[in-house]
Amino acid sequence: MTATILDQIFAHKRTEVERQKLKIPQAKLEQQLGTAPKPRSLRQALRQPDRISLIAEVKKASPSKGVFLENFNPTELAETYASNGAAAISVLTDVRFFQGSLIYLRSIHEHLDKLGYATPLLRKDFLYDPYQIYEARVSGADAILLIVGMLDDQTLHELYQLTYGLGMEALVEVHTEDEMTRAQALQAQIIGINNRDLHSFSVDLATTQRVSASLPAIGDPQRPVLVAESGIHGPEVLPTLREWGVDAILVGESIVLAPDHAAHVRALSQNEHRA
Ligand SMILES: O=C(O)c1ccccc1NCC(=O)[C@H](O)[C@H](O)COP(=O)(O)O
Numbered sequence: 001m002t003a004t005i006l007d008q009i010f011a012h013k014r015t016e017v018e019r020q021k022l023k024i025p026q027a028k029l030e031q032q033l034g035t036a037p038k039p040r041s042l043r044q045a046l047r048q049p050d051r052i053s054l055i056a057e058v059k060k061a062s063p064s065k066g067v068f069l070e071n072f073n074p075t076e077l078a079e080t081y082a083s084n085g086a087a088a089i090s091v092l093t094d095v096r097f098f099q100g101s102l103i104y105l106r107s108i109h110e111h112l113d114k115l116g117y118a119t120p121l122l123r124k125d126f127l128y129d130p131y132q133i134y135e136a137r138v139s140g141a142d143a144i145l146l147i148v149g150m151l152d153d154q155t156l157h158e159l160y161q162l163t164y165g166l167g168m169e170a171l172v173e174v175h176t177e178d179e180m181t182r183a184q185a186l187q188a189q190i191i192g193i194n195n196r197d198l199h200s201f202s203v204d205l206a207t208t209q210r211v212s213a214s215l216p217a218i219g220d221p222q223r224p225v226l227v228a229e230s231g232i233h234g235p236e237v238l239p240t241l242r243e244w245g246v247d248a249i250l251v252g253e254s255i256v257l258a259p260d261h262a263a264h265v266r267a268l269s270q271n272e273h274r275a
Contacts, residue, residue, distance in 0.1 A: 016096070029138050039143075054249055059256050061099040130159065148174050157186060183224075227248045229250040230250065232268075
């Protein structure tokens with residue numbers, strides 16, 4: 001049987017993490033916690049009564065589509081996002097398949113901090129080991145991604161607890177109704193529904209509507225912050241997503257491919273409506 005790209009990503013991630021642990025042991029990361037920047041709340045940034053918030057992604061490449069941006073400048077891109085209304089910024093840190101880096105996360109944090117932007121940063125990667133949560137925290141992440149489909153319940157629970165224990169928040173990503181049940185059992189406060197099937201890469205926006213059906217009703221204080229992820233091209237879909245109770249969208253490809261990044265970020269961020 002041939003390994004899918006997702007299998008290859010997971011296999012390589014394990015090698016990468018083990019190699020990294022030899023370079024910088026976890027104990028060393030733990031020592032750095034005292035001087036790491038204080039995390040900002042992703043949840044607060046995303047739940048706005050009058051609009052759908054934008055998490056804009058710093059995405060140079062993807063395993064399904066290859067390189068999007070040849071002249072890729074992560075700090076410049078993040079500045080464009082922050083200055084044009086993005087509520088939060090997702091930074092892909094996977095090296096091999098997305099051409100991302102933890103160094104980008106650190107430099108974006110420092111750059112935005114210098115400019116006075118407090119936009120929360122999400123470490124977007126395939127996280128399965130506590131080591132990666134410490135790495136995220138000392139590199140300036142305010143939140144991390146946990147993909148339910150790649151974790152057993154015990155690991156999911158442990159990583160979730162560690163994340164909040166370190167002062168960060170987790171975007172808990174699901175793609176199916178079963179995964180949503182597991183995210184709800186975790187009492188996840190921020191749930192992302194990925195419209196992209198990570199096995200076939202096919203994208204269907206209706207996944208958000210279908211998979212969110214079991215959440216508490218819109219307006220119920222128990223309802224988690226709901227993020228629709230992937231496959232969002234323009235602001236024309238925002239009214240529909242609003243009807244489905246979506247609080248935020250996570251967008252990468254359509255922003256980095258837009259001829260004018262700033263204009264596209266503004267178009268996706270400025271969608272005020274009556275609360
Ligand atoms: O983007 C991919 O092709 C991909 C392939 C395999 C695993 C994950 C993948 N993407 C990660 C993401 O979740 C997206 O980067 C993110 O949701 C933004 O999606 P888009 O707006 O469609 O770039």
